[in-house]
Amino acid sequence: MKHVNILIADDEAEIADLVGLHLEKEGFHIFKVNDGEEALKIVQSQPIDLAVLDIMMPRLDGHEVTRMIRKQNYLFPIIFLSAKTSDFDRITGLVIGADDYMTKPFNPMELVARVKSQLRRTMLYNQSASKENILEFRGLTIDPDQHKVTKYDTVLSLTPKEFDILLLLANHPNKVFSAEHIFQTVWGDAYYDNQNTVMVHIRTLRKKLGEDKNEFIKTVWGVGYAFHG
Known part of the structure; x- marks a missing residue:
């Protein structure tokens, strides 16, 4: 072993x-x-x-x-x-x-x-990642096997948690996930009484995706976040 x-x-x-x-x-x-x-x-x-x-x-x-x-x-x-x-x-x-x-x-x-x-x-x-297929959305490619994200062939430098959030959302296009659900799924821990951790990760993830108008990750005010496929 x-x-x-x-x-x-x-x-x-x-x-x-x-x-x-x-x-x-x-x-x-x-x-x-x-x-x-x-x-x-x-x-x-x-x-x-x-x-x-x-x-x-x-x-x-x-x-x-x-x-x-x-x-x-x-x-x-x-x-x-x-x-x-x-x-x-x-x-x-x-x-x-x-x-x-x-x-x-x-x-x-x-x-x-x-x-x-x-x-x-x-x-x-x-x-589980080895069973997933590569996801492609309008120039964005998510490869779970290699834990790699590219946008128009440029590799994006994501932290593991940023990758996990993106993969969770992208695996369920247009489905809205609350900050609580995202935190519990990605961190596997009890949810804090605020949304700071998830909110900051979403913000930095959007920046790395080069989003000007949140083309991939949408905020549904008062509910959570969804991936626009």
Whole structure:
């Protein structure tokens, strides 16, 4: 059976050791580093399946590392583990490409559960994606197998969550999805009492699609969003 490789990047050695200890007990293979540059080196040299990143790290912080990981089209799940607790910090992390966000102090067993959940969702997504056909809409091509979106042959750099939102909507043209449904489907988590996360992702997705008049993603005011096929 393939080893599951998990990267832990945290400048607090005690926390990195604690996280590593609990994940190793579950049979995962662990890489531990203490700064952002070392984290990137591991990503580029090892087949990483999931990363647990602190935000406040020397040389490169967690946000910068995540942006570079996504820019280089690595699609493995990223979980932020941070002392920053505000909604703004959480939303920022999710928007730039993280899949989950936990605040310190944390329960190690909850982190283990979230790691397993992200790995399980990735595995199920990859299995289902292989059964999908390529979707094409007026110059826009969505390839679930390669997790790639092109517009008139130009590859668009989408985060995994942006891709998942687009695929969800495009698989059901003209069907209206509420922000709550989108969040629960894409993030697989309980819905927050606001629409900020989904709204910001939709906004950045539209920008990357190069939409001037929301030609693909329509807002149905008071209801949600729909893909215009």
